Amino acid sequence: MKYRLPKAVVLELTYRCNHKCLFCSCPWYAPNSSYPVKTELDINQWKQAISRLYDSGVEVFSISGGEAILKEGFEEILLHIREEGNKRGFNNVITLISNGLAMKEEYLHLFKELNVHLSMSLPGYTTFKDHTGVDNAEGVLSWFRKAKEIGLNPTVNVTVTQINYHELFETISLGLINGASNILLNRFLPGGRGLSYMDRLKLNNEQLNGMLDVAEEVLELSKRRGSVGTEFPYCVIKKPEEYKRINIGMKCAAAKTFFVIGPSGEVRTCNHSPKIVGNIFNEDIISDIDYWNDFAQSNYKPQQCKSCEEITNCDCGCREVANILFNSYKEIDPCILDLKN
Numbered sequence: 206m207k208y209r210l211p212k213a214v215v216l217e218l219t220y221r222c223n224h225k226c227l228f229c230s231c232p233w234y235a236p237n238s239s240y241p242v243k244t245e246l247d248i249n250q251w252k253q254a255i256s257r258l259y260d261s262g263v264e265v266f267s268i269s270g271g272e273a274i275l276k277e278g279f280e281e282i283l284l285h286i287r288e289e290g291n292k293r294g295f296n297n298v299i300t301l302i303s304n305g306l307a308m309k310e311e312y313l314h315l316f317k318e319l320n321v322h323l324s325m326s327l328p329g330y331t332t333f334k335d336h337t338g339v340d341n342a343e344g345v346l347s348w349f350r351k352a353k354e355i356g357l358n359p360t361v362n363v364t365v366t367q368i369n370y371h372e373l374f375e376t377i378s379l380g381l382i383n384g385a386s387n388i389l390l391n392r393f394l395p396g397g398r399g400l401s402y403m404d405r406l407k408l409n410n411e412q413l414n415g416m417l418d419v420a421e422e423v424l425e426l427s428k429r430r431g432s433v434g435t436e437f438p439y440c441v442i443k444k445p446e447e448y449k450r451i452n453i454g455m456k457c458a459a460a461k462t463f464f465v466i467g468p469s470g471e472v473r474t475c476n477h478s479p480k481i482v483g484n485i486f487n488e489d490i491i492s493d494i495d496y497w498n499d500f501a502q503s504n505y506k507p508q509q510c511k512s513c514e515e516i517t518n519c520d521c522g523c524r525e526v527a528n529i530l531f532n533s534y535k536e537i538d539p540c541i542l543d544l545k546n
Contacts, residue, residue: 207494208494210258211463212263213264213267213464214263214265214266214465215464215476216266217231217269217467217468218268218269218273219271220245222270222272224304224306224337225339226336226338227405228328228393229397229399230394230397230399231397232396235398236401239479241469245469246469248281252285254486255289256285259290259295265298265463266286266297266300268282272306273302274303274307274308274312283299283315283321284319286299287299298320299321299322300323300324301322302326304325305341313351313357314355316352324359325349326362326363328363328364328376329376330372330375331372346379346380346383349361349384350383352384353383353384354384358386359384360389361381361387361388362388362389363389363391365390365392365393366393366406366408367393367405367406370416374422377390381429387429387431388423388424388432390432390434392416392433392437393406394526395407410540413441414442414443417442420450421448421449421450424451431450431451431452433453433454436458437453437455438510438537438538439518440544441541456518456519457524459474459524470484470486472491474525477523477525478525480493482496505524506521507521507527507541508535521538522539522540527539
């Protein structure tokens with residue numbers, strides 16, 4: 206076999222979303238995007254795709270979009286994942302990522318029944334509308350409370366930008382106080398719609414370290430744990446040994462531990478990437494094998510970083526951001542550029 210599929214996949218069920226987040230990295234929302242927005246897979250096609258993924262060695266599924274709940278029949282998709290997994294002896298948690306705007310109590314009960322882990326976005330409290338175009342911070346917090354009441358342990362997902370940086374302590378705290386069991390922290394990464402707002406959103410390196418400090422402080426006070434969802438270059442973190450409760454990854458997981466199926470069946474190395482490398486319904490799921498294997502085997506580290514003593518433990522930041530901004534996934538992450546400047 207010329208390539209190997211990871212054990213985990215993210216299914217982007219729909220292009221549609223009821224938020225207009227400034228930081229959104231969905232490639233179809235990029236300015237002047239060339240990403241091909243085709244007819245979305247229908248429910249039966251998604252079921253076929255899920256069965257094929259299981260048959261290809263995939264064991265763990267996450268659901269996103271756009272906004273996954275806007276996909277008609279998304280409940281059937283969740284049920285199919287669970288039923289097909291049970292047939293094969295798998296009962297792995299299914300993760301569903303949502304902005305919470307279209308949430309219903311009946312969905313929460315379905316998540317409890319099907320062992321679905323809910324992750325909801327809270328990009329600031331007073332700055333929620335500034336980021337999303339929708340005034341629904343209290344709505345999201347209410348769904349965290351209701352999820353906790355019925356026995357779910359949801360995650361609060363916070364994308365950190367210049368706009369919400371000043372209230373990060375409060376934002377994380379409110380998520381945890383209202384029912385979230387842990388946090389998933391993401392630094393703003395340019396891509397998708399976010400390319401139009403880079404100057405307003407991008408954190409400098411002092412803020413990147415401050416983001417980690419704040420998260421560690423809140424997690425220590427609450428005796429919770431959390432993780433950073435996007436990899437950091439080792440050299441940017443000033444004191445990595447001091448973070449005990451926030452897990453910070455330096456290695457890129459794209460094409461290694463997970464990959465993405467887009468709304469029309471297209472395959473990408475990660476949700477941030479605009480590069481299509483195959484299709485779930487092709488005979489060979491991966492068609493651009495060279496691109497795929499460069500990610501799968503970490504054959505993409507920048508020349509500027511190869512003399513670093515941490516090179517074996519670090520993938521030098523986000524490779525897809527480098528590709529989006531500099532037209533090569535072997536360029537360095539812009540936060541390393543900031544460090545060198």
